[in-house]
Amino acid sequence: AQSVAQPEDQVNVAEGNPLTVKCTYSVSGNPYLFWYVQYPNRGLQFLLKYITGDNLVKGSYGFEAEFNKSQTSFHLKKPSALVSDSALYFCAVRDIKTGANNLFFGTGTRLTVIP
């Protein structure tokens, strides 16, 4: 069965500091991994994805994520946080082995960037 864990409900970081939002996953086969961001009263916006190739993937708004197969992790990072990055972040996985197209989401991490 597929699952995603986001161990931190809340992450606070000062503006200008690097940020990390953690995600670990469990799938039966190889994963496709995604990060989405949700701003208040908005839908989910796609940030980036890992499919294959380089373990470090770059996405929208200066975000990047590193795929680590041995640790089954896909942490979201940004070198310098902005106040406007404050939002709810969701990690999601798609299990290639099942062939199913649906995403399994984590519980979300609320990022607050403090001015």
Next chain:
Amino acid sequence: EPEVTQTPSHQVTQMGQEVILRCVPISNHLYFYWYRQILGQKVEFLVSFYNNEISEKSEIFDDQFSVERPDGSNFTLKIRSTKLEDSAMYFCASSQRQLNTEAFFGQGTRLTVV
């Protein structure tokens, strides 16, 4: 930039009533989905739809739920007899066929059952 649109943004209904949530997916997408997010909880998969039929569904998607693509553009979720626990934000999403493509989500419909 193309986007998924959902209507209404907020719907209040009495328990036991039928509701239809509407979505217009991105025009060249082939897979369509419904997800829901109960307040404060994670986003949960309900159903996916491809080639005019359900391709996958979760255990949440029981007999009171149905989906339809009545024409070339709309994709609807019907809840036949709403329960209090159906109160949630419902997201429609669409994607191209390939597994390695991301899904694009609408802004959601907040359903409140009273």
